[in-house]
Amino acid sequence: xxxxxxxxHAVAKSVGLCRPGxxxxxxxxxxxxxxxxxxxxxxxCSIDAEYITVESEFSALSACLGASAAGSRVYSxxxxxxxxxxxxxxxxCAGMRFPVVMSIVNRAMGAPLSIWNDQQxxxxxxxxxxxxxxxxxxxxxxxxxxxxxxVAEDHRVLLPAFVCFDGFILSHTYEPVDMLTRKQAxxxxxxxxxxxxxxxxxxxxxxxxxxxxYYMEFRYAIDQAMKQARSIIPEAGTEFSEMFGRDYSGLTxxxxxxxxxxxxxxxxxxxxxxxxxxxxxxNAGKKVGLLKLRAFRxxxxxxxxxxxxxxxTVAVLDKNISLGSKGAxxxxxxxxxxxxxxxxxxxxxxxxxxxxxxxxxxxVVASAEAGVGDLFYGLREEVLK
Amino acid sequence: MKGDEAACVLFDAGHRACGGCxxxxxxxxxxxxxxxxxxxxxxxxxxxxxxxxxxxxxWNVPWIHSLFENNSAVAxxxxxxLKKQGRKEKVIALGGDGAxxxxxxxxxxxxxxxxxxxxxxCYDNEAYMNTGIQRSGATPYDASTTTxxxxxxxxxxxxxxxxxxxxxxxxxxxxxxxASIAYPPDLKKKVEKAVNTPGxxxxxxxxxCCTGWGFESEKTITIGKLAIETGLWVNYEMEEGKVTRVxxxxxxxxEAYLTEQKRFRHLFKPKRNDAEIAKIxxxxxxxxxxxxxxxxxxx
Amino acid sequence: MALGLGxxxxxxxxxxxxxxxxxxxxxxxxxxxxxxxRMCMIVCPEGCIGEDAEGLPVPDYDYCKGCxxxxxxxxxxxxxxxxxxx
Numbered sequence: 001x002x003x004x005x006x007x008x009h010a011v012a013k014s015v016g017l018c019r020p021g022x023x024x025x026x027x028x029x030x031x032x033x034x035x036x037x038x039x040x041x042x043x044x045c046s047i048d049a050e051y052i053t054v055e056s057e058f059s060a061l062s063a064c065l066g067a068s069a070a071g072s073r074v075y076s077x078x079x080x081x082x083x084x085x086x087x088x089x090x091x092x093c094a095g096m097r098f099p100v101v102m103s104i105v106n107r108a109m110g111a112p113l114s115i116w117n118d119q120q121x122x123x124x125x126x127x128x129x130x131x132x133x134x135x136x137x138x139x140x141x142x143x144x145x146x147x148x149x150x151v152a153e154d155h156r157v158l159l160p161a162f163v164c165f166d167g168f169i170l171s172h173t174y175e176p177v178d179m180l181t182r183k184q185a186x187x188x189x190x191x192x193x194x195x196x197x198x199x200x201x202x203x204x205x206x207x208x209x210x211x212x213x214y215y216m217e218f219r220y221a222i223d224q225a226m227k228q229a230r231s232i233i234p235e236a237g238t239e240f241s242e243m244f245g246r247d248y249s250g251l252t253x254x255x256x257x258x259x260x261x262x263x264x265x266x267x268x269x270x271x272x273x274x275x276x277x278x279x280x281x282x283n284a285g286k287k288v289g290l291l292k293l294r295a296f297r298x299x300x301x302x303x304x305x306x307x308x309x310x311x312x313t314v315a316v317l318d319k320n321i322s323l324g325s326k327g328a329x330x331x332x333x334x335x336x337x338x339x340x341x342x343x344x345x346x347x348x349x350x351x352x353x354x355x356x357x358x359x360x361x362x363x364v365v366a367s368a369e370a371g372v373g374d375l376f377y378g379l380r381e382e383v384l385k
Numbered sequence: 386m387k388g389d390e391a392a393c394v395l396f397d398a399g400h401r402a403c404g405g406c407x408x409x410x411x412x413x414x415x416x417x418x419x420x421x422x423x424x425x426x427x428x429x430x431x432x433x434x435x436x437x438x439x440x441x442x443x444w445n446v447p448w449i450h451s452l453f454e455n456n457s458a459v460a461x462x463x464x465x466x467l468k469k470q471g472r473k474e475k476v477i478a479l480g481g482d483g484a485x486x487x488x489x490x491x492x493x494x495x496x497x498x499x500x501x502x503x504x505x506x507c508y509d510n511e512a513y514m515n516t517g518i519q520r521s522g523a524t525p526y527d528a529s530t531t532t533x534x535x536x537x538x539x540x541x542x543x544x545x546x547x548x549x550x551x552x553x554x555x556x557x558x559x560x561x562x563x564a565s566i567a568y569p570p571d572l573k574k575k576v577e578k579a580v581n582t583p584g585x586x587x588x589x590x591x592x593x594c595c596t597g598w599g600f601e602s603e604k605t606i607t608i609g610k611l612a613i614e615t616g617l618w619v620n621y622e623m624e625e626g627k628v629t630r631v632x633x634x635x636x637x638x639x640e641a642y643l644t645e646q647k648r649f650r651h652l653f654k655p656k657r658n659d660a661e662i663a664k665i666x667x668x669x670x671x672x673x674x675x676x677x678x679x680x681x682x683x684x
Numbered sequence: 685m686a687l688g689l690g691x692x693x694x695x696x697x698x699x700x701x702x703x704x705x706x707x708x709x710x711x712x713x714x715x716x717x718x719x720x721x722r723m724c725m726i727v728c729p730e731g732c733i734g735e736d737a738e739g740l741p742v743p744d745y746d747y748c749k750g751c752x753x754x755x756x757x758x759x760x761x762x763x764x765x766x767x768x769x770x
Contacts, residue, residue: 055495066462603752
């Protein structure tokens with residue numbers, strides 16, 4: 001049933017329908033509406049979860065790690081500085097193979113302090129071993145949580161997952177969202193079956209240290225699980241599509257790309273603006289398309305190669321910057337297309353909540369066609385003097 | 386083996402602790418008291434490292450190590466999960482003094498304030514031993530460590546030990562106790578009491594470290610007893626914030642304890658430092674007065 | 685053999701590490717002096733002193749590190765530390 005909902009509330013409701021046994025979270029803008037809504041559900045007994053009001057994000061994820069080890073489905077949500085405070089635990093959850101699912105309401109990293117959107121926070125955790133899924137709109141943000149749990153908890157994967165969606169742009173925006181019913185959610189996402197757990201009846205030691213004779217093998221195992229997820233995410237997405245009619249069968253999603261000369265590559269809410277801009281450019285006779293990345297980890301290398309095989313120019317919109325290098329997405333795209341004749345240009349855009357409009361997308365495309373790229377887009381003139 | 390067979394099995398031989406290690410003794414005593422239906426949440430530290438080099442584990446109860454500073458947050462999650470599942474295992478968070486007094490205190494404070502039903506046990510060997518004997522908030526006054534070394538213008542650690550039991554009692558912990566590996570039955574009674582008391586309980590175990598403090602491996606218990614007999618360590622229990630039981634002693638001068646350990650050697654060699662020894666004696670005197678530990682001998 | 689997922693292990697494996705090889709001094713138990721008080725069994729950091737049918741201590745030299753705590757704490761001086769001959 002379609003409901004007009006704030007993004008945060010759509011996500012909170014979906015999370016409730018995923019039936020986590022333990023929720024641990026610490027408030028941070030712009031994530032707060034999610035954890036408040038979940039607290040309401042717990043207070044009203046509309047979901048049956050233990051809700052731990054921890055004293056920091058570091059403890060939020062640590063508590064999730066413990067609860068997951070004890071055999072519960074767990075949930076947390078954070079953003080930006082909060083995610084940075086979780087850094088150490090993020091690597092631990094992945095290394096210990098606990099399928100924690102966490103919403104990342106994407107926000108810029110300080111300094112300077114900014115509560116507004118870009119994707120520097122989750123992208124900075126790209127090497128931590130978490131699956132990273134990015135949503136374009138509130139519907140996708142809500143739906144990806146079911147898929148994230150399915151994939152994370154799959155015994156062929158067993159890795160934690162971020163479901164990322166843009167702060168304020170999605171989290172605080174009302175859109176019509178089609179919510180699953182409880183029955184639908186239960187039929188898609190069965191109860192959590194831990195691979196193993198802390199249990200006095202069958203004692204296991206978790207989190208041993210690995211000397212040089214073993215450490216690399218455990219890192220290899222995580223990487224293998226990530227690569228395995230490249231097929232499990234589409235599998236879970238396809239099943240979701242078949243059951244509920246919304247298509248998440250791909251790690252990527254292409255928009256009017258088949259005959260395009262220039263392709264834009266982007267993640268998250270900016271894709272909506274890009275699609276509208278493409279329609280206008282198409283009407284004006286420009287052959288432009290979009291490749292949206294739904295998964296950033298695992299990186300969909302093969303899908304990218306296939307989707308971009310026919311274009312001559314790629315313009316990557318990076319809502320992040322690996323300072324001293326380039327945007328993280330552009331680096332991956334260049335790597336995927338290495339050896340081809342395709343030009344890949346990088347545009348650092350929309351950092352710290354800077355607004356992006358259709359005309360900006362048209363300007364980026366014009367720049368790409370002129371071979372001008374690898375730049376910060378839309379800077380104030382005075383810094384360039 | 387009879388009575389202690391189960392306990393020996395719960396914390397197994399083959400671990401890589403130094404000979405004479407008090408932390409290894411503590412692990413055994415804790416499990417003897419808590420029993421097999423116990424989940425141990427360990428911090429990074431000596432005990433974690435010497436007991437779990439992959440693929441070997443000395444723990445025959447469910448055991449988890451995540452990070453240095455988060456064992457009580459991990460324990461919070463475990464307790465919540467057990468509650469949700471209707472399971473009855475006891476949860477013990479176990480950490481050294483660095484993990485407890487310093488880097489983990491945020492997580493401990495949060496977990497105690499929230500009132501989770503678990504027991505936090507600190508094995509207190511009064512410095513960061515795993516990394517090579519650096520000072521912590523639990524290092525006593527004037528102890529020479531690798532980061533508070535005695536030198537031409539230093540008498541060792543310049544600060545007294547943090548009073549962590551009082552801090553946790555102030556959180557409303559229903560049961561707080563100090564114990565020593567030198568008195569195993571007392572230690573075990575306290576662990577048993579803590580794990581059977583609802584809510585967050587705290588036990589701080591004095592765990593003399595022959596490697597870090599500088600004494601022979603067979604003297605671990607001797608040193609533990611001297612700490613108590615000199616008043617530099619007090620064994621007591623606090624229930625609902627009030628001291629309810631204290632081990633009383635016929636006190637010896639602090640030199641009896643200090644002279645047995647290399648970490649205090651600079652107070653006696655090359656020449657005796659009466660002024661500093663007097664300051665340490667004053668710490669023992671204050672402990673004695675505060676807890677009323679002195680047994681008055683009849684003249 | 686597959687590795688324990690996420691660096692996990694099941695009990696029992698630490699016994700493969702025979703710490704008895706560390707020993708420099710060896711505790712010798714003198715049955716005549718033993719009062720069967722069990723102090724040595726209590727204090728052994730390895731937990732590797734068992735007892736026979738008569739209640740006399742039986743050390744497991746596979747794990748005894750020779751720390752000397754048992755001898756030091758024995759109230760009846762029934763344990764002597766002797767230099768290990770290798």
